[in-house]
Amino acid sequence: MARMIDQIRASKLPSNMMQFAARGALQVSAAENIEILVYLARHNKVFGDTARMTLAGWDEKASLAVAADPQSPVEVLDYLISGDNLRPSLLPLLLENPSVYEQQIAKLATSAMRDTIDVMLKSERVHKLNKVLDTLKSNPYLKKEEAEALRKPSATAAPASAEPQGPPPVAEAVGGAIRRALRHDGDPYPLTDESVHLHDPVFAVLRARDSFLTAAQIATAVRAEATARGIPGAALGPPAVLRRLADLSRDFHVETASSRDGLAYRLGEFRAFLGQVDHVRHEQFSTSRATIS
16 A cells, blocks of 8 residues: 555645645654655745745654654655754754765754854764764854864864773664653754743734734744844744744644735733643643643
């Protein structure tokens, strides 16, 4: 029997099934759901925006597994490591995954912000990729002492006789990332550069407007407000906006409407959790009921 992704590529699914596919609701494995969503996000003009928003809020444990698996499709890995789509928790795994091509990591290094650079400098594999190191050296956010360290051949070379100090890099990254995800460890990921923002800029834009806005229009508004406030580099691309919309939809009704430029969005009412079965916290409440006193 043909895989569902093959049927989608061949345009054999009816419209209602394509809507299910764009929301990740098909009865297939998590890995194939992600593969389908990436395909739609990249190649389908009708359901692409919905697929990108679904991917932005996809289950983190399933995403970690795909990011760490060398057998994951290259198109999926390329999408996940793209600067516009990157989820910070996946980066350590993607950097160590041998199926993520060096040119994709170098592309990320070109425009990497401080938090991404910090993760890259801790990657054992990155220090073995000359093209990536050369790209990092020209990144304006790289500190002077870091650039000097990268220019020293011996700075990252491990002694030939060194004894293993722990698990393989990929296994260690997978375990660490999953532990951090389950414990909710770490600081929130900055939405733009190193600037500290008290509010989500996407939320601020939507809250100040009553009209529907496309992801591109929201990104333009965020950029305009950042420029007006004198925040250098504080800009989000449409995919990053969709990622923030996915987060907002957990606590707010995010209304959608069709426009000639694609889906448009408007912030609705606050979704306080009062036990609704369609609320994201309903499942969390149900699974944790025994531990609540």
